[in-house]
Amino acid sequence: MNHHARFILGRIFFYAGACLFASFFVLPLLWLTVAPFNTLATLSLSLPEEFSLANFRRVFANTFAIRALVQNSVLQAGGAMVLVTITATLAAYALSRSSIKGTDVITYGLVLFSSVVTGTAAMVPIFLMIHGMGLIDTHVAVILVFTGGLLPAAIFIMRDFVDSIPRSYEESALVAGASPWRVFNDIALPIVRPGMMVIAVWAFVNVWGGFLIPFILLRSSGKMPAAVAIYSFYSEAGTPLVTLTAAYSLLYTLPVLLLYLFVNWKYGFRFFGGIKS
Amino acid sequence: MAGVAFRGVSKSFGAVTAVDDVSFDIHDGEIVCLLGPSGCGKTTTLRLIAGLEGPTAGSIHIGDRDVTMISPKGRDIGMVFQDYALYPHMTISDNISYPLKVRGVSKEERASRAAEVAASLQIGNLLERRPGQISGGQQQRTSVARAVVHKPQVFLFDEPLSNLDAKLRLEARGFIKHLQKRLGVTSIYVTHDQAEAMALADRIAVMDGGRIVQMAPPLEVYHRPANTFVANFLGSPPMNLLPVRLERRTGVTRFVADAFTITAEGWHERLQGRVDDGESVILGVRPEHLALGEADDPWSFPGELYATEPLGPETLITISVGDALTTLRIFGDDPPVVDGRVHARIQNTNLRLFREGGERIELG
Numbered sequence A: 001m002n003h004h005a006r007f008i009l010g011r012i013f014f015y016a017g018a019c020l021f022a023s024f025f026v027l028p029l030l031w032l033t034v035a036p037f038n039t040l041a042t043l044s045l046s047l048p049e050e051f052s053l054a055n056f057r058r059v060f061a062n063t064f065a066i067r068a069l070v071q072n073s074v075l076q077a078g079g080a081m082v083l084v085t086i087t088a089t090l091a092a093y094a095l096s097r098s099s100i101k102g103t104d105v106i107t108y109g110l111v112l113f114s115s116v117v118t119g120t121a122a123m124v125p126i127f128l129m130i131h132g133m134g135l136i137d138t139h140v141a142v143i144l145v146f147t148g149g150l151l152p153a154a155i156f157i158m159r160d161f162v163d164s165i166p167r168s169y170e171e172s173a174l175v176a177g178a179s180p181w182r183v184f185n186d187i188a189l190p191i192v193r194p195g196m197m198v199i200a201v202w203a204f205v206n207v208w209g210g211f212l213i214p215f216i217l218l219r220s221s222g223k224m225p226a227a228v229a230i231y232s233f234y235s236e237a238g239t240p241l242v243t244l245t246a247a248y249s250l251l252y253t254l255p256v257l258l259l260y261l262f263v264n265w266k267y268g269f270r271f272f273g274g275i276k277s
Numbered sequence B: 001m002a003g004v005a006f007r008g009v010s011k012s013f014g015a016v017t018a019v020d021d022v023s024f025d026i027h028d029g030e031i032v033c034l035l036g037p038s039g040c041g042k043t044t045t046l047r048l049i050a051g052l053e054g055p056t057a058g059s060i061h062i063g064d065r066d067v068t069m070i071s072p073k074g075r076d077i078g079m080v081f082q083d084y085a086l087y088p089h090m091t092i093s094d095n096i097s098y099p100l101k102v103r104g105v106s107k108e109e110r111a112s113r114a115a116e117v118a119a120s121l122q123i124g125n126l127l128e129r130r131p132g133q134i135s136g137g138q139q140q141r142t143s144v145a146r147a148v149v150h151k152p153q154v155f156l157f158d159e160p161l162s163n164l165d166a167k168l169r170l171e172a173r174g175f176i177k178h179l180q181k182r183l184g185v186t187s188i189y190v191t192h193d194q195a196e197a198m199a200l201a202d203r204i205a206v207m208d209g210g211r212i213v214q215m216a217p218p219l220e221v222y223h224r225p226a227n228t229f230v231a232n233f234l235g236s237p238p239m240n241l242l243p244v245r246l247e248r249r250t251g252v253t254r255f256v257a258d259a260f261t262i263t264a265e266g267w268h269e270r271l272q273g274r275v276d277d278g279e280s281v282i283l284g285v286r287p288e289h290l291a292l293g294e295a296d297d298p299w300s301f302p303g304e305l306y307a308t309e310p311l312g313p314e315t316l317i318t319i320s321v322g323d324a325l326t327t328l329r330i331f332g333d334d335p336p337v338v339d340g341r342v343h344a345r346i347q348n349t350n351l352r353l354f355r356e357g358g359e360r361i362e363l364g
């Protein structure tokens, strides 16, 4: 009995601790789902007295911010997502399957340097380089710089996926009469597709939330992404208009959520689904 | 249909020579088993035929074509991999018909030919499943089906049965032999299981250290092994090997060891000019060619009983002779009662002699 009581007590403490811990994550999310519908929202969490869409009406009136969200952010995050996913897959496949020695060192080296490349410290040289290429104030510049920064880690992760495919799959396809490109397309690609989806979502989220790089590389307000445009909801004095920022933030998170749900529904985040060996 | 030939083929991986100056001719429609211990170069030989590796030296021929420089795609081969290598994301039907898809066969014909082959291999009811949803034996059949569906000129099997349990293995072995004879396709079958090789092969090629040490029909390899390596590798338990020295005294020829002396009655002529007086040789005799005998029999030698193992239709009796073990296989339902000192008699028509270096001495 005593033993039983102690067990229950232990559980209670465990759940209490877990709840406390979880609240750190849940409260901001809760705020984000409630505040946008409250015309009198403050930074504290409180239920609106009256459920209203007025905040959203004012946000949609800000064409600069809306255009940043539905056009520029989608273009930049989508472009980098496609570029990163395709290049990382091809590079990982080549690195995994080539007989050249030292591909491990190349992969690890790239990952190491990439943390430097995207860091704030590299912004000046990156700016100068993009300037030299005449790409300042273009979407292409933002896409390229993000892609360069994300690729090494993406290659690193993809390589793990490719390494996990037994070579005999591809060899049996070769013997069956397939060309190398066909082997990649018919055999390797479908098997690493779940991995590619992980990379795609991860790359999209990274660019979607990136502030510094577009802020520095872009000039015209017509090209700024949402991460920068959110500052248009700040007052002249530099304090955020809580109501509008909340509404815009909710809109800002929706595409990421939708992308995640879509990928999960279409492919599932299964890692090595179906491979038995 | 076509035969397969190697002409002085070698393959090195850096400092390791996996295949060392190998030449052979495999005839059209023949099934040859490559047999040998782990690491002797069996898989490498198979991969050379498939074109998955290129030889370091020599040339490879399929039919009357020199395929040394031709990619796997151009060789028209069906191969069963050790791990089956079924594509996890495709159904059994798509797996089987993949070689046809690559050849541009229409979707309907692919499905019907896959169904036909699958039915003949008794997996016709699994076509819509995926490889992860069928048993090991069914995966093996699927893999065979994929290898035969496009009617290739040559079949290659790399230990296809090693992942199956003992009962399935016997069943699948008979099935592969039946299929190979029915289709009449030249086949090369890699295994390190000597019973499998004996059962399947028209000829066995025994490999050791990247070389083929003997290539002959199974019974010849079994009864007339080219050297002590082959003698020791085939048979379960393997051939007994007894090191002795030949002595000739006044018309009597003897095999002398520390623990025994055998009088080679009637063998004077056979050994004449082939083995010198005082030369060290190795006697090789299979367990089934040893019987329980008497002390005064000239062809018998003594030992201490070590173990008796009744196996049903036969009994294995192991005796220690000096510091080595010798095994007798006695047929019959009743295990013989033996104890203490045992005399083993050699049926001398089946006695083989090997030089000290291992190679067999051809007797008159």
Ligand SMILES: Nc1ncnc2c1ncn2[C@@H]1O[C@H](COP(=O)(O)OP(=O)(O)OP(=O)(O)O)[C@@H](O)[C@H]1O
Pocket (backbone or CB within 6 Å): B013, B016, B017, B018, B036, B037, B038, B039, B040, B041, B042, B043, B044, B045, B192
């Ligand atoms: N890709 C490779 N790189 C380096 N060495 C290799 C390679 N493939 C095989 N070898 C070496 O060549 C030798 C023969 O290998 P192989 O796989 O042909 O042996 P096997 O007879 O099939 O053995 P097993 O019965 O264990 O499958 C071995 O010493 C092996 O280590």
Ligand SMILES: [Mg+2]
Pocket (backbone or CB within 6 Å): B042, B043, B044
């Ligand atoms: Mg092998």
